[in-house]
Amino acid sequence: MRENHGKKKIIIICAAAAVLIAAAVFFKAAGSSYGIKGTMQNAAAMVTEPVSQAIQGIKDGFRGIFRFKQVVAENESLKQEIQQLRLEQSELEMTRNEKEELKELQSVFHCEALAERRAVAADVTALDYTGQQGVIIIDKGSQDGVEAGSCVVSGDGVVGRITQVSERSAKVASLLAEKSKVSFQVKGKKKKTGVVESDGKDGLTGYVLEAKGTVKQGDELVTSGIGTYPEALKIGEVEKAEKKNGTQMLTIQVTPAVSFSSLKKVAVIL
Amino acid sequence: MSMACLYAAAFFLQPPLTALTAYRGIGPDLVLCLTVMLVVMGKEPGPVAAASIATALVQDICYSLYAGPGGAAMLAAVACAALAFRLCAWEGPWLILALTALETMVYHMVLWAGCWVFGAPWSFFHMVQGMPIWILYNGILCAGTYMMLTRERKETHTK
Numbered sequence: 395m396r397e398n399h400g401k402k403k404i405i406i407i408c409a410a411a412a413v414l415i416a417a418a419v420f421f422k423a424a425g426s427s428y429g430i431k432g433t434m435q436n437a438a439a440m441v442t443e444p445v446s447q448a449i450q451g452i453k454d455g456f457r458g459i460f461r462f463k464q465v466v467a468e469n470e471s472l473k474q475e476i477q478q479l480r481l482e483q484s485e486l487e488m489t490r491n492e493k494e495e496l497k498e499l500q501s502v503f504h505c506e507a508l509a510e511r512r513a514v515a516a517d518v519t520a521l522d523y524t525g526q527q528g529v530i531i532i533d534k535g536s537q538d539g540v541e542a543g544s545c546v547v548s549g550d551g552v553v554g555r556i557t558q559v560s561e562r563s564a565k566v567a568s569l570l571a572e573k574s575k576v577s578f579q580v581k582g583k584k585k586k587t588g589v590v591e592s593d594g595k596d597g598l599t600g601y602v603l604e605a606k607g608t609v610k611q612g613d614e615l616v617t618s619g620i621g622t623y624p625e626a627l628k629i630g631e632v633e634k635a636e637k638k639n640g641t642q643m644l645t646i647q648v649t650p651a652v653s654f655s656s657l658k659k660v661a662v663i664l
Numbered sequence: 665m666s667m668a669c670l671y672a673a674a675f676f677l678q679p680p681l682t683a684l685t686a687y688r689g690i691g692p693d694l695v696l697c698l699t700v701m702l703v704v705m706g707k708e709p710g711p712v713a714a715a716s717i718a719t720a721l722v723q724d725i726c727y728s729l730y731a732g733p734g735g736a737a738m739l740a741a742v743a744c745a746a747l748a749f750r751l752c753a754w755e756g757p758w759l760i761l762a763l764t765a766l767e768t769m770v771y772h773m774v775l776w777a778g779c780w781v782f783g784a785p786w787s788f789f790h791m792v793q794g795m796p797i798w799i800l801y802n803g804i805l806c807a808g809t810y811m812m813l814t815r816e817r818k819e820t821h822t823k
Binding site: 406410442557571572 | 675676677678679680681682683684686688689693710713714717721722724725726727728729730731732733734735736739743772775779782783784785786787789790793
């Protein structure tokens, strides 16, 4: 009797492990999510969005008791305005000559610099509660024109990129969530370029490409336009810059500009 | 049926709860706490394991980059809880806290390992740094739930 009970438990554990492995293999594919996976994501999004909005409404209501609802509403509209103004400001900083240079570089680096930026605003409906994945769920999906690989920004800078899309929602992998590298340039010093990636904690680490590059603490890093992200989007600020012993390579530690755990509104660049 | 409803409620309440209470991106894990409480209440570990693993898997599909590590972590947590409950008499809020701490550590270590295998960049030290906050959140949730349940039991018993 006991042996049968023990065998039953072993069978259950093996079956559970087999189901998990099958699920991991079946659902591992990145990119657009259709079929069962997309349906599940859509179903979760349909319930999560109103619940999140309800909780947010309750939270705003309590906050309004002390800070007056009108002030909160004005604050939200000002935040949206600031986000739009910052995007316009980064475009205005590029002069016509710089745009012409970029167009020439486009054929050399095969980068798809955007001539016109169209952005879709999105609300964050869920954050990664495990603190180990850096995933953000937004309430815009393929029906809004969002595609896998699209860049996501907030008013403070680059958030990350879209990894999976369903009809009504999308998953965003933050800059800290993946091992993929991001090409940067120092703001105001276009020739000082380099590459950063997640440091496995809450920051970014990378190196400057030129051996004689002088990047110092406090320098602001923006995207260079090479790769996934369009140019002139803020990445973060240099926290530390030092040369490795025996090499000419300048390695840097960067504090991201965006606070990923407190995001509420983002924009997807289409 | 009621267990399925509880896990469904935990699944849908997790994102807004995280938004409300998270500190540095770390929040309480409702599914894990529910699993611990069901094991402590003496429920058969088989159905609890099935429900918790299924919920964790759906969470992975809907809210995570990788499908699978959450389910594997939950399997490890349930196995650990069932074994601990069989070996020791887990009564009292302090022992519940200890069990919750153990479960949280097992869950997050397996989750980290699974994500690392899939290519996540997070370091082991980063995961360990967040452990006290996870244990604190889950401990408060489990101990509070246990105290509510024992109070209800005592009231029913005295009646």
